[in-house]
Each structure stands twice: as structure tokens, then as C-alpha cells.
Amino acid sequence: MFSIYFKMPKRVVPLTDIKIKKAKPGPKPRRLFDGGGLHLLINPDGSKYWRLKYLLHGKEKRISLGVYPKVTLAVARDLAAKERHKLMEGIDPATERKAHKRTKQDEIANTFKTVALEWYKHKLKIWSPATARKVREALEIDLIPSLGNNSISTLTTPKVVDVLHVIETRSPHMADKARQYCGAIIRYAILTGKREEGRLLDLRGALNPLVESHFNTFSEKDLPGFMKKLDTYKGAAQTKIAIKLLMHTFVRPFEMVGAQWSEFNLDTAGWNISADRMKMRHQHIVPLAKQVMKLLQELHKLNGCSPFLFPSERAPLSKSMARDTLSKALRSMGFQGLATPHGFRAMASTMLNEMGFHPDVIERQLAHKEPNKTRAAYNRAQYMTERTKMMQHWA
Template sequence: MPLTDVQVRQAKPGDKPRKLSDERGLYVEIRPSGSKFWRYRYKIDGVENVYAIGEYPDIGLADARAERDRARALVKQGRHPSHVRRIERAKQQLANNNSFKSVALEWIGTKTNVSDSYRNQLLRAFTKNLFPYVGRLPVHEVTAAQLLECLCRMESRGATYYAITLCNWLSQMYRYAIRNLKAEADPAVALYGAFVRKPVEHSRAMTREDIARFRAGLSGYGGFRANTIALELLQLLFLRTVEVRRGRWEHVDLAAGTWDIPAELMKKKRRHLVPLPPRAIELLTELQAITGGGELMFPGLRHPNKPVDGSTFNRALERLGMKGFSCHDFRATASTHLYESGLFRSEVIEIQLAHAEENKTKKAYNHAEYLPERRAMMEWWQDFVLGCK
């Protein structure tokens, strides 16, 4: 007769272990201590074996029967249930060791042929956008739908281009996992085309009227003075925003009228010597009274040991009424008007813009050889912008 749950629950222990049989090889073993264990008796190749299912009441009668049925199906295939369980546990342990986060960190660690900044960018992207949601899951169990949800969060905050880039990085990581037998497929490949890159908005030059409007806005701007100085320096020196943000006082020589930016702080990784026109020296002298006590020219307000946030200057530009322009447009503005003036050689303009020079002959020139021409050009440009009214 099949057992009932009441029979199993009320069964009392004896002086010796005893058994209560259910059906199809299932029984419960009751020990003198009172512990009760489910067992399944079966035969393979004529040899009797016993499969330990688990302890009652952790495993109830219904669950014991379900596990017995699963074990019977394996026996019919000639497989020992205990062997299969050991294999499954080993696989699960391996999966736990190969979590999405651990494999991603392992892959990032293999990137020895890239710069530290690029490797840190990878780490930040995964840490912020993926690890909180799928980091603990076994890497081979993460689905395309789960990754899509993570990338959609990025798109919702306006980081579409970043989401596309991260999707490409995900595929690289999964190809690494597949090569190392930690995954069998790349779920990220199904997401290609899920996000559409917005049309590239190229820099546009300000007209004389735009320049006049900008300078009028500067005079009445009530925001943090260091930000106003940064905007005017961007216009006068047409450096890249990141190069101004990361500026350090040790590289500025106001007496000599130069800002000598080392290669590691330049986008193109080449030293850039900037001649300072009088108005720029005046602004930097004022700025020195504000931030000169530290190493950074434009420290963040919350984190003074780090440069000001990358969006700060663009937001200040918008508040000046220059909506539709970005700080990068100062470079396009200077380039356009300097070329239109016809007064300066192209190589002088391009060196001041810190552009890469393809011509090897021009590339061989030392910055100092151009310095007199560049200083004259920067003073002309200063007078030009100050004269736009």
C-alpha cells in the first residue's frame, strides 16, 4: 500500500533502523535517533543499488515521489541517479565560479595591450550598467533579454551611443568566454541593431553676431566665476574642453605667457605649447586667486582633487543663452575665421588646434619654431573676438 504523509509523520523510531515502503522502490528509513530518510532502491545490470533522496520533513512525500520518478527515468537509461547528481552539482559549482562578473573582470584583465584609461572605461561601463543586474548570474545563463534590459536603461538616460559601444564589448567578452569553455553562445549578438546611433552633429562656427552675443552674455553671467573664465579661455585659446578641464597650474607660466600642456593631458598624446594673449593672462591671473591654492586649475566643487565634470562648461554655455552650441564649437569658430582672414599659414593654424599633421615635413617642425607666428595669431584672434559687438 502507498504511504500517506500522516503515516510518515507519526512513524516512531525503534531500537534498530526500520523501513516503511511506499511503491516503485521508494521507502523511508527510520533510525533509532528519530531521523527519517528517503531512499530509492533500483537495479542496473542485475545489481541492486540505493539512491539517497534526502531527509524528511525537508523533503515531503510528494517531493520524494517526484524525485523517485526522475531517478527511475535515469535508471531506464542505464544511468545511476547518484552519478548524475554529482555531475549536476559539479556543473553548478563551476557555474557559480564562472559568474558574469568574474568572467567580465577576467576578460578586462586580459586587455594588456590597451591604455589604462581604456581599461578603466571598460570597468566603469560593466560596473555601472551590468554588474548590479546580471553580475551574480552564471555567465552562460545570462539571456539576450536580460542584457537588452540593461542597455535599454542606458538608452532611457540618453546614452544610446554608449549602449551600442557596450553591446560590442559584451560580444568581445562572450567570445572570450566561449574560447575558454565558460559559455556556449553569445547572447549579445542578438542585440545588434537594437539601438540606432543618432546622426552626428558636426561642430559649427559662430558668426560675428554669435560671438558678440556670447561675449555680452559673459559680462552678465552670475554663475561660478571659474566657469565663466573657462568659457572665455576656450574661446581665446580654442583648446579642447577636456584639455582645459584637466589643466594644472604647474604647466602655466604667466611671466612667459605660455601654457605648456604635457602629452599625457592631450587628446592626441603630444605636447602642446600654447602662447597666451594678454586677455588670457589676465583671466588666468584672476583664476589663480580662486583656485591657485591647489594643483588643478578647474577642480570639481564636490571633489576638489578631481577636475570639474565634463558637462559643466556646456551647461554654463547654455545658461549664457548659447543654446545649440557646444564648447567644441569654439574650435570650429576659431579655425573658420582664421582661415577666412587669409593672414596665417595653414600649418600655424593647425598646430594651434593641436591637429595631427599627416605631412612628415611639417610634422618635423618644432613647436617653438612656430611660436612667434602663433603668438601674433593668438593676439589677432583676441582682438577679433573682443571687437565683435
Template structure:
């Protein structure tokens, strides 16, 4: 090993031969067989001799190499291993570079998907892909600040902002658990959203409004959307589930729709009895999609393989029901009007809606489906709506239909 001598000069480094040439205080340049000139520093920590690498000459000048060596010696005086400090700094930089918000959000969604209903996953993916990831595409979850998160939330519609805030918090927690963010470094997002008045989903419940709605749906010119709205209205199922109805789930002869657990918010499979009017609407869809997977085909320019649920909302807006009745409002209409006007028992209505049991004991032991009662109830409901549309005051009449 070459002996430590006086300070190096740029010319001396440029002309240095194979071997090590010292500058002082442990700093030296090592000339390799390939001609590279690499800055190194030897030091001792905890009784062991170690090495630091500072880059290659001339990319790293003599002055810069000496500055790096001085900083390393300062760490040693404070009892810190400069090699370990450098390794941690490099690892932190890699974590930041590999922890972009869109990437971590995608990984979080993938982790959550197996335990979620399809509709729950769809909502979360929609909010993240449409709003959060575009707004935070340049941010790392490792360094994401409350201010940055709050700015991203500010650009989200109020109806979705609260959901987005919850997703942000969960994604940050996930990042902490994965070692991508420091322990305990949570976002403080309470109060960043303006307080919004809580209200029920708009639903037609007055008989005059219900009559107008039933007639508007019956007269809607697009057959696919009209049929889907009809099924949603007659079965009181969630609009997203209706839009994604598959032929394999439907038995038209038996008048039943078997929704698999993966599509249900409650994570329990749900049997939906179909009134004759719903069966008739579904038979009309066979001309469009018989032999295919989904009952309701996607409309022009829709990217989904089936009818998009937004097509139902758009149809209601076009019919003049914006702010008066939403697609989800068919459930509220059924729950209110069928109870008040047809005296259908609450338990039967709740079973048809597939509402989750609120009481833990009910969740564990009550699996009553009231299938026979619900079959009678939905047929009574469909006949009642037919009667309203016919403008006879809602008096239920028996309607004879040809088989098929």
C-alpha cells in the first residue's frame, strides 16, 4: 500500500499510476487496471477498518472529494458510522423513488380486493384512478404531506371527497406497514373538507312523483337502459348490481335472480324473486345478448363490457329527475311506498333489499330470507306500479299475460 504523502493535485491524479494515492486523513484515489480513478476514504468505526466510496475523478473533483471526507469525519466525531448513514440515505432515496402514490395506491387496492364486494372495489378504484392518482401522480407516499393531500381532496366533488379522504388515510397506513413511510407519520385530514349537509338519496315517494317516474321509465326510448331501469325499479336492487347482471345468474322460468356473494355488499349470496314484469323485460334483452355473459350490453362509447351504471343516472337526468330521484332511489321508493301503500312487512322489505343486519346476534344467527313472502311482495309491487301508470289511483288489478 502506498504511503500517505502530501496533498494531491489534479495533475497528479490525472497522471497517477496503478495503485492507491493518498491525499491525507484517510482520503485517497485508487487507480484501477482499467484506468478509472476512484475516490475512497478509509476509517475505523467500532474497532473495524472500513471504506467509503465518493465517486470517480474527474466527475468528482478533488475539492468535492475532500468536502465529502470532511463531512464523513464530522459524523465519526458524533459517534455515527458514515458508511451506515450513507447506506440509509441511499435506501431512503430508493424508497421515495419507488413509492409514488399511484403505485402504492394500486398495491393497496390489490390487497383489499379479495375481502371486498365487487361494487366496493369499483367505487374505491374509481375515486383513486379518477381523482387521487392524477392529482398526486408526482408525489411519493414516503414524503406525502397533509397539505398536498388536502389540495388533492379540494378538487374532488363533495359527494366523493369523504370517501377519498378515507382511502388516503388507509393508503398511508398501508405504506407505513410496508416500511415505505416512517412509523406514526399519519396525515391530519380532519376538518380539511367543508361540512356538508347529510341527506337521503333522492327518491320519488309521493304518488304523483312515482306515477311520473314509472311512466317516464316505460317511455324511455333506449331499450337497454329502459329494461335495466325497469329491473332496478321492480327488484329494488343496487343499480351497479343490476347493470352487471349476468345470464348465468338468471332463471327466467323460475323467476329468480341469484346474485353471488362477491357482488353483494353484505358478502352473502342473495336470491331475488323476479315479478312477471321483470321477467318480461329480461326476455326482451335476449335479442341483444343471448349467449353472452352480461344481460345488459354496453352502450355506444362505454368502455365497460356491460351497461355502465352511469347510463341509468344519465337517463333519469334526461327524464327530468335530477335531484328528485336517483338510481339508488328505487330502493328507497320500494322501502317507503311498498310499506305505506301495500302494507308489506318491514322484515320482508329488508330481506328484499339485502340490508346488513345491525345487531351482531342477528348477523350470526338470522339467515331468514322470506323468499316466498318476497316473491308475493315484488309481484304485488310490480302490479301496483302498473296500476299507477294506468292512472287508476294505484288500485292493484290482475293482469293476464300470455306465457313466454
């Protein structure tokens, strides 16, 4: 049986504001009772705290009701009455407060940022380096800055949708990826007990349908104008060099921004990209033209102290710059909707075919997958001389 007793002295005279104001501190803490367990604790330093004392199952308990004079006598009596009502309903105020405190602590500990990074670490072992890089960039550039401090347990669909719409204005494709990542993070939070079961986000229809299209790029007649604008680009020097190297080598943007000095052999003029960094999971060799070697020498003066050709400003020794940096640069130069970093691959393919180079040589240098394994191995060896000549001609 739920037995409750409110501890109070006999013949308690209710407190008044005047009596409280006149009450002086003593050498030890003392209490002024108001009745029904409500009392004012006066400490030797003069501070005054409201407390409610009660007996539950024969055990004496106390809870705080605030600090005087911020909490007045009238307010303290109202608060005490509410807590007594809870007791009559079988709720222990002290236990309820502890549970509420634990919930708050869980909300603080389990923010979107904390859970997202935990999910990322959990998935890292099964992702390819390229996928891991894409997810990390989405988290660091868009999702964590916007949603990071929100509690994962109370994060709502409208809050996430607002963030996705902002990303969509810049890149519908990246917004769609961010939508998928958010859904996966919420599912992970539910599976690990950090969010109530069944509380999934409803992000269906949050974004406009993706329209399948080819990457925008330049034609041959557009190149002189673009190169003039690139030469006058006011952004970071490494970004300008990255775009030039991308045009010369036509690797994929994420393969370029993640490049490390250890992959380059300047004596043999070759760039050897390991299979784990390639989209098609095959080792790729890029013959380096004389113009590319000159750009690399210039870049080494800037970033030779980092393992990365294009290090992150915040963590130059452990991270490369974000892939979206190249897209932002093109937008700032006035080419939004006209060209993309990935589009330089299509431009090279078109122009090299028009120049009369063998399609197999071009496809191999683009690192497109060859379905026939025997032919693929043959191509890697047979076409290296032709590829080297082609890359120098292209430069």
C-alpha cells in the first residue's frame, strides 16, 4: 500500500513575508516551517531555499522548490500543493525528478552529432573509401552544422526537411543523399535505444524528384573564356590548382581531392591510384604530362608538409579538403548550371574522340570498367604508351 505522511511540527504558525525577510542566519542551517512539510532552509551564508519534506513508506524525503526571494512564499505554497497532489496519485516527486534528470542527460549526450558520428564509425568497416568520404562530407558540411545540437530522441521531420531544402537549392543530388543518411541515422538511433521505437522520420516527398541528366560541361569553344576566369580566380591557390589538375587528368573529383603525395612518382611521371580509392575498385595509373608536373611542383611548395595534395584547412595532416570545394569555386566564378567538376571527364572524352584517339585508349584513361577481365588486364598493359602520348597531347 502507498502510505504517505507529511512531516510537520505541532502547532505550526504559517510563515509571512515579513517573518521571512527578518529571519537572520545562524552559525548552523536552520528551518522555518510553514506547514504540510513546506519549510524554508536558511544557511549560515544567508541563502534561503524552499524545501518540501515528506514521509513515503516510512522513509523521509526532501525535494527542492526553489530559492527565496525568486520563489515567493505564495509560489512556494502552490508548488508544494502540486507535489502533494502527485503523492496522492501515487507518484513520488523525488523519483520523478531523478527520471526527468536522466532523460535530460540522455538528450544532451545523444545529440544528432553524437549519434551520427557513432553511426558513421559503425558503418565505416563495410563502406568503400569513396562512400565513406561522401558521407563524411555530407555530415561535416551540411548535416552536423545544422542539426548537430538537436536531441536525437526529439528531432522532428519538419526540422530535417528545412535543412534538406537548403541543401536542395545548391545540389538536388546531395540533398537526396543527405535525406538517405538522415533516415539511416534515425533507424540506427532506434536500434540502439536512443530514440523511441517507431519514431521514424517521414521524409518521403520532402524533395523534388531527381531529374536524370548528364554532368554539365564546356565545349571546346568555351575553354578559352573559362581558363581566363580561372586564372583570375580569387579563392585559395590550392583550389585553382585542383581544378587545373582535374582538367588535365580528368579523374573523378573525389579521386582528385583525396590524392596523396605518396601516390606520385615524379621520376617516372606517374600517378598510381590504389583500387580502394577508385570508384570501379581497380588500380588506375595516370601518366603525368609536363604541364601537370609543373603544377605539382607549384602545389608542393604550398602543401608539401601535408600527406594530402589538397589538405583540409582545419585538419591538414589528417583530412583532405571537401569535394564540394571545387563545385563552390565554379559557382563563385559564375558557372553554376553551366559546368561541374565531374563534367571535365565528359569534355575530355568528347574532344579526344574528335581528335582521333582510339576509343579504348580514352575509356581506359577514364577508368571506365571493362566487363571482360582478360581484356581489362590486356588494356592496362597494352595502352600505356598510347595513353602517355594522349595525355601529353591533351595537356
